[in-house]
Amino acid sequence: MMRDFDLVVIGAGPAGISGAITAANEGLSVLLLDEQPRAGGQIYRNVERTNQSRSEILGSDYTKGLGLVQSLNRADIEHIHGANVWQIENQNTVYYSVNGTASVCRAKCILLATGAIERPMPVPGWTLPGVMTAGAAQILLKQSGIVCENAVIAGSGPLLYLVAAQMVRAGTPPLALLETQTKTDFLASMRYVTGALRGASYLVKGLSLLAEIRKARVPRYVGVTDIAIDGHDKVEGISFNDGRKKHTIPCGTALLHHGVVPNTQAARSVGVKHQWNDQQHCFVPEVDLWGHTASDGIYVAGDGAGIGGANVAALTGELAALDIARTLGALSESERDKKAAPITQKRNRELAARPFIDRAYPPYANALAPEDSTIICRCEEVTAGDIRQYAKLGCIGPNQTKAFGRSGMGPCQGRYCGLAVTEILAAENQISPDQTGYYRIRPPIKPVTLGELVGLELTEEKESAE
Amino acid sequence: MKIASDFRALEPSDTTQVAVRFNDAPLKLTKGENLAAQLLAAGVLQFRKTAVSGKPRSPYCMMGACFECLVFVNGTARQACMTEVTEGMEIVMHTVGNGDDA
Numbered sequence: 001m002m003r004d005f006d007l008v009v010i011g012a013g014p015a016g017i018s019g020a021i022t023a024a025n026e027g028l029s030v031l032l033l034d035e036q037p038r039a040g041g042q043i044y045r046n047v048e049r050t051n052q053s054r055s056e057i058l059g060s061d062y063t064k065g066l067g068l069v070q071s072l073n074r075a076d077i078e079h080i081h082g083a084n085v086w087q088i089e090n091q092n093t094v095y096y097s098v099n100g101t102a103s104v105c106r107a108k109c110i111l112l113a114t115g116a117i118e119r120p121m122p123v124p125g126w127t128l129p130g131v132m133t134a135g136a137a138q139i140l141l142k143q144s145g146i147v148c149e150n151a152v153i154a155g156s157g158p159l160l161y162l163v164a165a166q167m168v169r170a171g172t173p174p175l176a177l178l179e180t181q182t183k184t185d186f187l188a189s190m191r192y193v194t195g196a197l198r199g200a201s202y203l204v205k206g207l208s209l210l211a212e213i214r215k216a217r218v219p220r221y222v223g224v225t226d227i228a229i230d231g232h233d234k235v236e237g238i239s240f241n242d243g244r245k246k247h248t249i250p251c252g253t254a255l256l257h258h259g260v261v262p263n264t265q266a267a268r269s270v271g272v273k274h275q276w277n278d279q280q281h282c283f284v285p286e287v288d289l290w291g292h293t294a295s296d297g298i299y300v301a302g303d304g305a306g307i308g309g310a311n312v313a314a315l316t317g318e319l320a321a322l323d324i325a326r327t328l329g330a331l332s333e334s335e336r337d338k339k340a341a342p343i344t345q346k347r348n349r350e351l352a353a354r355p356f357i358d359r360a361y362p363p364y365a366n367a368l369a370p371e372d373s374t375i376i377c378r379c380e381e382v383t384a385g386d387i388r389q390y391a392k393l394g395c396i397g398p399n400q401t402k403a404f405g406r407s408g409m410g411p412c413q414g415r416y417c418g419l420a421v422t423e424i425l426a427a428e429n430q431i432s433p434d435q436t437g438y439y440r441i442r443p444p445i446k447p448v449t450l451g452e453l454v455g456l457e458l459t460e461e462k463e464s465a466e
Numbered sequence: 467m468k469i470a471s472d473f474r475a476l477e478p479s480d481t482t483q484v485a486v487r488f489n490d491a492p493l494k495l496t497k498g499e500n501l502a503a504q505l506l507a508a509g510v511l512q513f514r515k516t517a518v519s520g521k522p523r524s525p526y527c528m529m530g531a532c533f534e535c536l537v538f539v540n541g542t543a544r545q546a547c548m549t550e551v552t553e554g555m556e557i558v559m560h561t562v563g564n565g566d567d568a
């Protein structure tokens with residue numbers, strides 16, 4: 001039996017959870033599909049099962065997610081864990097697999113709350129075992145209580161301070177913190193300082209994290225360039241230039257991070273248009289104030305619609321759900337607007353500090369224009385030089401790279417090379433990222449086995465015969 | 467088998483350790499825990515070898531997006547970071563032509 005829902009939400013992070021709850025409160029039938037074994041997204045990962053010592057290390061911005069996750073335990077929301085959504089069809093049919101068994105359901109509206117991924121940071125040696133994203137280190141801690149010893153953190157952005165401070169609290173401080181933002185970035189960010197002061201809680205948090213890191217005497221280098229990971233079969237060290245001289249620090253793990261970007265895979269696969277955002281240096285889906293895309297019934301909320309962080313994500317999830325309730329006739333337009341007004345206000349306040357943060361911590365310039373020998377597509381081992389060569393041969397956009405080589409054709413489907421390929425081609429061809437475009441994403445957006453497909457077909461046949 | 471690892475568990479595991487095999491070597495991992503995390507803590511740092519150059523790789527994102535944690539579990543390609551440990555798992559490094567690719 002094909003099951004029908006008013007709303008199918010994809011992703012159980014703050015945006016998906018809030019969206020599901022708001023929609024259920026308006027009387028809609030809701031199915032929440034999430035690929036993780038427990039709700040929370042990456043930010044509140046495993047928060048329901050955390051313990052005292054982990055909570056102390058991770059801090060209150062993590063543990064406050066518990067309330068949100070627990071509010072999901074209600075009869076009128078069906079929540080399926082471990083569900084890999086691999087195809088969305090005709091704007092209303094969702095295919096997913098749980099433990100190797102495929103299912104399909106139909107929805108009047110779909111809310112994509114697929115969150116963010118870390119911006120790829122292609123530097124020499126970034127494919128060596130022992131290199132991972134700073135976010136991955138956090139996931140190890142949240143989910144498994146595992147810390148990285150002997151690690152160096154490199155890149156830019158507030159998350160670096162958070163991860164470093166958490167490592168200090170865990171008794172395994174990083175060997176060093178290499179920051180790529182420069183004094184010029186800091187001065188330029190001052191233009192946005194009034195906004196930052198309106199969102200002052202973010203600044204206060206950042207400063208207190210820095211104080212913790214200083215107190216633990218973690219060596220910090222700022223304005224770092226020429227980051228390279230050294231090693232043969234694994235990370236053996238990290239080298240960089242701090243503006244005065246070259247340094248090398250022996251280490252076993254390198255944690256890289258220079259911001260997060262919307263995970264656009266699901267939205268792209270259903271044909272949602274995306275636009276380049278210069279301030280955040282990434283593509284964002286084209287949506288209206290409610291997160292509605294140009295495709296009827298398809299909404300995007302949370303970091304997947306533009307980076308704003310967990311608080312903003314929850315609020316945009318609520319806004320999307322209110323408009324979905326209006327579309328489906330559960331709310332009138334004026335009722336929707338009345339409920340939305342305080343949420344919009346809160347969201348704007350939360351977003352006030354964003355321009356400052358974006359300008360103070362831009363992506364690492366060397367990783368946006370990597371040297372020729374650096375691998376860009378990790379799956380198929382295509383280098384920056386290869387991509388530049390494609391441009392010389394007339395390649396305009398990422399889709400065409402597939403005619404020249406295999407970039408973006410591996411299992412990650414370009415998730416960790418797409419933005420870099422766009423930027424390299426745009427620079428080489430001297431056209432904008434918007435004109436350059438992005439990979440065309442086709443389903444399945446997650447691998448699905450033949451067995452799963454056959455199983456699905458058999459159930460459908462059986463049902464139509466009955 | 468326990469190899470030196472830069473990944474350390476903060477608390478002793480209070481759940482059951484179960485026997486699995488990685489590339490034919492016996493390992494004890496914590497049941498129900500994340501497979502990628504457990505392998506890292508057990509000192510495994512080569513999860514797959516690339517098709518092009520045969521270079522080793524290890525988990526990069528831990529959130530199901532990069533596919534660097536691919537291993538064969540009982541003959542089927544799986545993302546270790548999206549898999550929970552169960553007793554008796556036969557885990558093998560992922561190389562092309564070494565098992566069933568999803």
Ligand code: FES
Binds near residue numbers: 527528531536548
């Ligand atoms: S580590 Fe990236 S998919 Fe598993």
